[in-house]
Amino acid sequence: MALDKNGIAKRIAREVADGMYVNLGIGIPTLVANFIPEGMDVVLQSENGLLGMGPFPIEGEEDADLINAGKQTITTLPGSVFFDSAMSFGMIRARKVDLTILGAMEVSENGDIANWKIPGKMVKGMGGAMDLVASAKNIIVAMQHCDKAGNSKLMPACGLPLTGVKCVKKIVTDLAVLEVRDGAFHLLERAPGVSVEEIISKTSGKLIINGEIPEVSI
Amino acid sequence: MPIYKVVKNAEEACLGISDGMTLMIGGFGLCGIPENSIAQLVKNGVKNLTCISNNAGVDDFGLGLLLQNRQIKKMISSYVGENAEFERQMLSGELEVELVPQGTLATRCMAAGYGMPVIYTPAGVGTEVAEGKEVRNFNGKDYLMEYAFDADYAIVKAWKGDTMGNLVFRATARNFNPLMAMAGKITIAEVEELVEPGELDPNMIHTPGIYVHRIFKGENYEKRIEQRTVRQ
Numbered sequence: 430m431a432l433d434k435n436g437i438a439k440r441i442a443r444e445v446a447d448g449m450y451v452n453l454g455i456g457i458p459t460l461v462a463n464f465i466p467e468g469m470d471v472v473l474q475s476e477n478g479l480l481g482m483g484p485f486p487i488e489g490e491e492d493a494d495l496i497n498a499g500k501q502t503i504t505t506l507p508g509s510v511f512f513d514s515a516m517s518f519g520m521i522r523a524r525k526v527d528l529t530i531l532g533a534m535e536v537s538e539n540g541d542i543a544n545w546k547i548p549g550k551m552v553k554g555m556g557g558a559m560d561l562v563a564s565a566k567n568i569i570v571a572m573q574h575c576d577k578a579g580n581s582k583l584m585p586a587c588g589l590p591l592t593g594v595k596c597v598k599k600i601v602t603d604l605a606v607l608e609v610r611d612g613a614f615h616l617l618e619r620a621p622g623v624s625v626e627e628i629i630s631k632t633s634g635k636l637i638i639n640g641e642i643p644e645v646s647i
Numbered sequence: 648m649p650i651y652k653v654v655k656n657a658e659e660a661c662l663g664i665s666d667g668m669t670l671m672i673g674g675f676g677l678c679g680i681p682e683n684s685i686a687q688l689v690k691n692g693v694k695n696l697t698c699i700s701n702n703a704g705v706d707d708f709g710l711g712l713l714l715q716n717r718q719i720k721k722m723i724s725s726y727v728g729e730n731a732e733f734e735r736q737m738l739s740g741e742l743e744v745e746l747v748p749q750g751t752l753a754t755r756c757m758a759a760g761y762g763m764p765v766i767y768t769p770a771g772v773g774t775e776v777a778e779g780k781e782v783r784n785f786n787g788k789d790y791l792m793e794y795a796f797d798a799d800y801a802i803v804k805a806w807k808g809d810t811m812g813n814l815v816f817r818a819t820a821r822n823f824n825p826l827m828a829m830a831g832k833i834t835i836a837e838v839e840e841l842v843e844p845g846e847l848d849p850n851m852i853h854t855p856g857i858y859v860h861r862i863f864k865g866e867n868y869e870k871r872i873e874q875r876t877v878r879q
Contacts, residue, residue, distance in 0.1 A: 475819070477678075478675075479818075485876045485877050488878075492818065493677075493678065494678060494817045494819060495819055496675070496676065496819055499874065500678070501876040502874065502876050502877070511816075511821055513753070513821050513822065513826055514701070514752075514753035514822050515750075515753040515756065517750075517753070518749065518750025518754060519754075521750065522769070522770075541773075553727055554726035554728065555748055556726040557750060559751075559770045559771050559774065560750030560770040563768070563769035563772060593773065594772065
């Protein structure tokens with residue numbers, strides 16, 4: 430069975446280690462926060478200017494001055510700190526943020542990512558995505574393996590306008606966990622009950638399979 | 648003569664802003680936007696503005712109010728998704744839009760305030776953002792050269808300020824505000840609380856008043872929330 434959104438988020442949460450500073454993008458990446466194990470100390474960065482992002486406020490305690498990069502009302506935690514947007518991207522550019530998790534429309538076998546623009550459709554902008562992918566130490570992409578028409582999103586080269594080049598390190602999809610290196614996708618794990626053959630047929634970029642591929646355990 | 652930067656209200660603060668000027672407007676989404684000054688610009692009816700602001704407001708609030716009134720010629724932003732009128736004007740060609748990565752936008756403001764003509768950033772290397780820009784390699788990594796912004800006026804919103812123009816921001820309403828405050832040829836700050844010199848702890852001031860030319864106490868802040876989310 431393919432992983433659902435929570436399954437993808439749960440699997441990515443296993444990549445998060447104690448003491449990390451992590452930036453979570455909008456969508457599935459946001460869900461990762463729900464699966465960080467109790468007792469693990471992780472500081473979430475919100476690129477509008479906050480380290481130490483807490484959960485949503487309880488009703489009645491929303492603060493218009495306190496939002497995350499998705500413009501949602503949030504809270505702080507003990508040790509939280511605010512800063513301006515230049516410092517926020519300064520710490521990203523200077524590689525102080527350990528892990529960036531974001532969504533994608535396409536990823537290529539050499540780690541290029543496209544996630545901001547579809548020609549002919551309304552262009553909303555790249556926000557902070559280009560800054561994040563250009564500088565992050567470690568980038569994990571959370572996405573569906575195929576688009577709605579069934580076309581592979583893991584491609585030899587991206588067809589859509591790029592957000593960044595040669596930057597994605599790992600991908601967790603509904604079907605598989607893959608590492609991106611040396612110009613190829615390396616299959617690490619498969620979703621429960623999903624065959625290697627299915628992953629091969631749904632990956633259009635270069636795919637390397639070494640030995641037995643274990644199922645994702647979450 | 649003591650340094651005294653207080654003006655009466657938004658009307659006095661916005662004197663001199665005229666057609667065709669380039670303005671920086673602080674805020675992230677609707678968080679930390681200079682509500683009083685935007686309302687004043689709508690009232691003044693100045694046109695053909697170039698606005699540097701991370702976002703473009705929503706249809707009936709923030710910079711959306713200036714868009715509705717067709718006062719903006721060009722937007723320089725990183726993300727503009729929440730505004731139907733914006734989309735209509737952009738698709739019809741009435742509105743020019745330059746999309747800039749968010750960190751580049753912030754740092755181009757910062758560079759202006761630090762007196763530096765350019766920055767080098769890796770954001771956008773290998774993408775269409777890099778088209779026509781100088782690329783330089785430092786220590787094995789490519790960087791784009793991006794220019795400091797040049798704005799006639801910067802308009803920011805702070806939480807507290809004193810009569811000398813020193814500013815303190817609150818929570819994530821800080822965002823672009825201190826950067827833009829440093830970057831305008833003339834900087835206007837509207838504040839929720841205006842106090843006397845000495846009332847703000849010098850250790851806690853975010854923007855030194857030297858960067859601020861006009862300050863006033865804003866009124867009737869709506870502080871609209873764009874995405875109200877609560878714990879289940």
